[in-house]
Amino acid sequence: MSDNEYQLETLSVRAGGVQTQFHEHSEAMFLTSSFTFDNAAQAARRFIGEEPGNIYARFTNPTTSMFEERLAALEGAEQCVATSSGMAAILSCCMGLLKAGDHVVASRSMFGSTINLFNNYFKKFGVETTYVSATDVTEWEAAVCPNTKLFFLETPSNPLTEISDIAAIAAVAKGCGALLAVDNCFCTPILQRPLELGADIVIHSATKYIDGQGRVLGGAVLGSKKLMEPVYGFLRTAGPTMSAFNAWVFLKGLETLKLRMDAHSANALQLAQWLEQQPNVARVYYPGLLSHPQHALAMQQQKSGGGIVAFEVKGGKEAAWKVIDNTKLLSITANLGDTKTTITHPATTTHARITPEARAAAGITEGLIRIAVGLEAVVDIQNDIARGLN
Numbered sequence: 304m305s306d307n308e309y310q311l312e313t314l315s316v317r318a319g320g321v322q323t324q325f326h327e328h329s330e331a332m333f334l335t336s337s338f339t340f341d342n343a344a345q346a347a348r349r350f351i352g353e354e355p356g357n358i359y360a361r362f363t364n365p366t367t368s369m370f371e372e373r374l375a376a377l378e379g380a381e382q383c384v385a386t387s388s389g390m391a392a393i394l395s396c397c398m399g400l401l402k403a404g405d406h407v408v409a410s411r412s413m414f415g416s417t418i419n420l421f422n423n424y425f426k427k428f429g430v431e432t433t434y435v436s437a438t439d440v441t442e443w444e445a446a447v448c449p450n451t452k453l454f455f456l457e458t459p460s461n462p463l464t465e466i467s468d469i470a471a472i473a474a475v476a477k478g479c480g481a482l483l484a485v486d487n488c489f490c491t492p493i494l495q496r497p498l499e500l501g502a503d504i505v506i507h508s509a510t511k512y513i514d515g516q517g518r519v520l521g522g523a524v525l526g527s528k529k530l531m532e533p534v535y536g537f538l539r540t541a542g543p544t545m546s547a548f549n550a551w552v553f554l555k556g557l558e559t560l561k562l563r564m565d566a567h568s569a570n571a572l573q574l575a576q577w578l579e580q581q582p583n584v585a586r587v588y589y590p591g592l593l594s595h596p597q598h599a600l601a602m603q604q605q606k607s608g609g610g611i612v613a614f615e616v617k618g619g620k621e622a623a624w625k626v627i628d629n630t631k632l633l634s635i636t637a638n639l640g641d642t643k644t645t646i647t648h649p650a651t652t653t654h655a656r657i658t659p660e661a662r663a664a665a666g667i668t669e670g671l672i673r674i675a676v677g678l679e680a681v682v683d684i685q686n687d688i689a690r691g692l693n
């Protein structure tokens with residue numbers, strides 16, 4: 304199923320589906336670690352790649368392949384490589400495409416583990432990273448070195464929902480012969496398709512909205528066949544492969560992705576507008592608000608604002624913790640992309656291990672709260688937050 308033949312809603316439900324001889328209507332889960340061959344000659348052909356087909360589940364599994372094809376259709380990518388987690392996707396992408404001596408330019412506003420991976424591990428193997436502003440394209444241009452191979456960003460960023468201009472940064476990458484990878488976890492292909500905007504690679508933590516119900520871990524790397532070949536080569540050798548069970552959960556998750564993303568966005572916009580009117584709220588960060596400094600860019604690049612809202616309460620950490628501790632409904636957890644609304648205090652959790660100076664520079668104040676808006680009634684979410692706020 305090609306992406307110009309059908310709409311995204313249809314691809315979410317139908318793309319990549321394969322029926323076996325049993326004519327099952329729902330996609331089958333193949334719980335098998337290996338596959339058999341008709342004879343020795345076929346085994347030989349499969350192993351040297353002369354004949355396509357499954358060999359061993361570290362390489363491929365039919366359920367995982369169905370998920371890969373469905374997500375590839377949604378992102379408009381030639382190929383998808385599914386991985387055991389979002390971090391495994393970033394690891395596989397970089398292990399496949401980078402070598403010692405290469406340089407990476409990355410957004411300062413990235414997921415904490417992504418920054419740790421670049422700083423503590425890739426650096427050990429001779430890959431250096433320069434961090435730049437998510438929003439200032441001139442900083443990306445200025446950071447380019449002769450050995451720059453990869454640009455890496457996340458948009459909207461976590462937790463302040465800064466928007467990176469994908470098309471503008473892709474143009475800079477193209478100009479210096481570097482690849483642009485975009486972590487599309489917050490938007491999913493329903494709200495934003497980075498490859499259409501000029502990115503070379505899309506990364507996903509499927510753990511978040513693609514599952515959508517907080518059950519399993521998984522990730523994906525997407526791009527051209529040529530770029531995905533070394534990424535898949537690393538995966539089948541090193542083994543951060545997605546399990547068949549998790550792939551089956553994600554296949555089913557994709558079928559409702561459009562409905563859920565629209566509902567997350569609608570709830571988040573309503574909540575953000577309400578938060579802006581609360582006297583004890585100093586500032587609200589949400590790309591769908593007119594007050595967001597990059598509202599116009601967000602609305603051009605994304606179909607809607609997405610499900611993440613951050614806001615700063617007056618009174619610093621004490622006031623923020625009071626809001627969190629007075630909730631009865633919301634889940635106090637750092638996970639996001641779930642049907643259940645979650646609430647976190649970034650300064651003391653997700654961003655606790657960076658220095659107070661770096662935190663301040665990143666705009667993560669003591670009064671900041673992040674909400675990953677779920678699918679409950681907005682009025683119930685508002686009442687739960689209002690209790691500690693007023």
Ligand SMILES: *Cc1c(COP(=O)(O)O)cnc(C)c1O
Pocket residue numbers: 388389390391414416417457461486488489507508509510511520521522
């Ligand atoms: C959660 C997350 C990741 C990591 O994904 P895991 O599935 O937890 O490994 C990467 N990027 C972003 C933006 C995330 O939110």
